[in-house]
Amino acid sequence: MSTQINNNQIENENLEINETNLIQEEVLQEGSQEVSHEATLYAEPIAHIGNFQITNALFTSWIVVVLIIIIACIIKFKIKMIPKKFQSFFEFMLEGAMDLADQVTGDKKITAKVFPLAFSIFIFVLINNWIGLLPLGGFGIIEVGEHGKAFIPFIRSGTADINTTLALGLMSVFASNIFGIVSIGAWKMFNKYVNVKAFGDMIKKVRKEPTILISTPIMFFVGILELIGEFAKIASLSFRLFGNVFAGEVLLMSMSAIVAYILPLPFMALEIFVGVIQAFIFALLTLVYFTIAAQDHDEHEEHEEHSTEKLAEAH
Amino acid sequence: MENVTQHLPEIAKAIAIGVGAIGPGIGIGMIGSKAMEAIGRNPEASGKVFVPMLIACAFAEAIAIYALVIAFSIK
Numbered sequence: 001m002s003t004q005i006n007n008n009q010i011e012n013e014n015l016e017i018n019e020t021n022l023i024q025e026e027v028l029q030e031g032s033q034e035v036s037h038e039a040t041l042y043a044e045p046i047a048h049i050g051n052f053q054i055t056n057a058l059f060t061s062w063i064v065v066v067l068i069i070i071i072a073c074i075i076k077f078k079i080k081m082i083p084k085k086f087q088s089f090f091e092f093m094l095e096g097a098m099d100l101a102d103q104v105t106g107d108k109k110i111t112a113k114v115f116p117l118a119f120s121i122f123i124f125v126l127i128n129n130w131i132g133l134l135p136l137g138g139f140g141i142i143e144v145g146e147h148g149k150a151f152i153p154f155i156r157s158g159t160a161d162i163n164t165t166l167a168l169g170l171m172s173v174f175a176s177n178i179f180g181i182v183s184i185g186a187w188k189m190f191n192k193y194v195n196v197k198a199f200g201d202m203i204k205k206v207r208k209e210p211t212i213l214i215s216t217p218i219m220f221f222v223g224i225l226e227l228i229g230e231f232a233k234i235a236s237l238s239f240r241l242f243g244n245v246f247a248g249e250v251l252l253m254s255m256s257a258i259v260a261y262i263l264p265l266p267f268m269a270l271e272i273f274v275g276v277i278q279a280f281i282f283a284l285l286t287l288v289y290f291t292i293a294a295q296d297h298d299e300h301e302e303h304e305e306h307s308t309e310k311l312a313e314a315h
Numbered sequence: 316m317e318n319v320t321q322h323l324p325e326i327a328k329a330i331a332i333g334v335g336a337i338g339p340g341i342g343i344g345m346i347g348s349k350a351m352e353a354i355g356r357n358p359e360a361s362g363k364v365f366v367p368m369l370i371a372c373a374f375a376e377a378i379a380i381y382a383l384v385i386a387f388s389i390k
Contacts, residue, residue: 041387103366235384236377243383281373288370 043161044152061158105291114290122283129275132157160245169237172286180293195223328386335382342375
């Protein structure tokens with residue numbers, strides 16, 4: 001039973017190859033041996049430096065980095081006071097993005113600090129998402145693996161590899177915590193997660209309002225929940241991006257396996273749209289996390305105290 | 316009988332993501348419909364509605380992603 005299923009799978013894969021990659025088909029006929037290719041969950045290695053594997057996703061993200069550097073250099077050296085078409089397009093884009101970021105953070109100072117990082121993430125993820133859609137899937141190497149010959153393409157979007165998205169997610173969550181420490185102080189940031197200060201307040205205020213005896217353990221527990229929430233943030237950020245991009249690749253592949261012409265087109269358009277939206281959401285959530293980290297939980301109370309002090313002074 | 320037990324993990328995966336996607340699906344639908352309603356009532360606010368809508372969608376989607384993680388981790 002299971003062997004039959006495996007055979008069917010291999011046949012399906014071959015169908016996919018035949019219809020998606022014409023170049024590959026030629027290789028197939030010349031080699032007169034079956035070359036299997038499937039969309040694997042993990043990125044495949046295309047080269048080795050010592051023990052270090054260079055996967056196709058890593059290779060693609062290097063290409064993206066080089067591309068971004070080149071574009072950035074072109075813009076940098078051609079910058080003028082009176083912008084021409086090229087420059088004014090990018091200025092327009094930046095301005096729009098800045099306005100959006102202001103809307104999210106609600107504070108120009110935070111935007112000025114976080115925007116470079118968020119926008120870099122946006123550009124990196126966007127180009128990575130789009131490069132996987134380019135019709136470059138036919139370029140690759142044929143490697144002899146465990147199940148016979150296997151085709152490994154050079155290009156696989158970096159974001160279709162969990163390692164890339166996990167790195168991005170880790171970076172953005174850790175950076176947001178560091179940003180929180182810088183903007184509101186390490187002690188307050190620590191109390192957000194392990195709420196020691198609440199117990200101090202409890203001892204101080206317990207005579208005035210005995211209900212604080214109940215609310216303090218709850219606040220402590222909420223702090224621990226937030227600590228778990230940080231890990232959930234990393235997981236959701238990385239898996240959202242990875243899931244969407246990888247599912248897109250699989251979708252395109254299976255659609256072109258059904259009918260090679262015309263049918264994949266609307267899905268291609270959908271994937272272009274999804275690429276933008278996912279890059280946008282990643283950058284947006286980074287901004288949101290930074291904003292939340294920079295906010296002080298006790299700000300309201302302190303604000304009230306300050307205002308009462310001012311009132312007292314006025315009187 | 317042996318065949319059934321062999322494919323149990325695959326069935327479990329399918330159930331995990333299938334059932335797990337129902338809630339977020341309904342949630343995102345509701346977010347979208349409410350946002351449309353808001354824009355319909357006040358078309359000038361479409362710019363202001365869009366970003367919070369996306370953020371809310373992202374948080375609702377996160378639940379589906381947890382289901383996806385579980386589906387991937389079943390062996």
